[in-house]
Amino acid sequence: MEFHILELQDRYIKFEIKGITPSVANALRRTLINDIPKLAIHKVIFHHGQIRDMEGNVYDSSTPLFDEIIAHRLGLIPLPTDLNMKFRDECDHPPDEGCPLCTVTYTLNKHGPATVYSGDLIPVGDEKFKPVDPLIPIVKLKEHQAILLEAEAIMGTAKEHAKWQVTSGVSYKYHREIKVNKKDSELWEKVKKSCPKNVIKEDDKFIIFTDDIPCKEIAEILSFENPEITEDDSWFIFEFETDGSLKAIDTLEYAIKRLKTRFNTLREHASLG
Structure with missing residues (x-):
């Protein structure tokens, strides 16, 4: 599993996790929403x-x-x-x-x-x-x-009442790659210039973008080109914000520890059974 922070503020965080399943991603999302003490x-x-x-x-x-x-x-x-x-x-x-x-x-x-x-x-x-x-x-x-x-x-915790909910806007999506044939249009040049961090790979014939990092010009590629789009269901882009009761990074660290504890408890009960 790989983890990288893409953007970090006191009350906002965007990060990516590679090598997990959709069920684990959803468990992390639910923990961030319902199971953080406040x-x-x-x-x-x-x-x-x-x-x-x-x-x-x-x-x-x-x-x-x-x-x-x-x-x-x-x-x-x-x-x-x-x-x-x-x-x-x-x-x-x-x-x-x-x-x-x-x-x-x-x-x-x-x-x-x-x-x-x-x-x-x-x-x-x-x-x-x-x-x-x-x-x-x-x-x-x-x-x-x-x-x-x-x-x-x-x-x-928010399982009891919404007043104990630390986070809002907790969401995730699959990592997505957008492959564009350079011969189809010259629009890719504008997007590359405006969104250099969104370029994953480029050769003489094709250029591959990702929308993991926000850049409004990426939408132009999706609207006017005929790109080849692929998604990776083991690579997730998360983001959320807090109400200020906790910093975003502290909230995430607690959620990961909490999730690890719950999985270990489940594993112990499964082995006893």
Whole structure:
């Protein structure tokens, strides 16, 4: 098996894997979607009633939205995730109680008129758990309105709820080669000039392109030429992005380790049977 990264950003990765089967490729895709641990808000406690600020002004701790809607929105805010944290049911404490190994506590206290943003969530203890994007709007407060709450974030996976999904746009395709007869047209020269990295092989009669690397001029070859197209079902081009809770490379590394563990467990059970 061969592995190469084609493009890498903090929240995006494109890579190729050679020498695997479609079933293994699909298992990796499903692991990336459903089986990556992530920190997300799971419990919200709202404090209702009148509250006073430091200047003695009185506010009504209520909002234009139902508590359930605000709690749902809080749960979908991407939070930085430490993969060394444990799932709550793995810790040695009662199920409804948390600890620093499995739980991060947040507070939110804001007065109107104002818009409440994700950046108003303050982690208790460690600043590294501040929301990834501070400008996600949660609710608008009118004059004399306020919001006061505490929230608990725990680890989970997307198999349980979408709020624990790290990735989006997880997809793959077969490696594809496009063979063009140079005598058919001179269009290949333009494409070669615009997309030099997409040229795999060339001789006097033919030139072979691949669309593994994005280049819009490749589409012209497919539209106006009569190329010979071949696909390799053991060579896959993957890409996905994350919501920022984890870096793309860390997400991929975890998925590969997780998949290896699951295959080893399956092999052990098969041998015992």
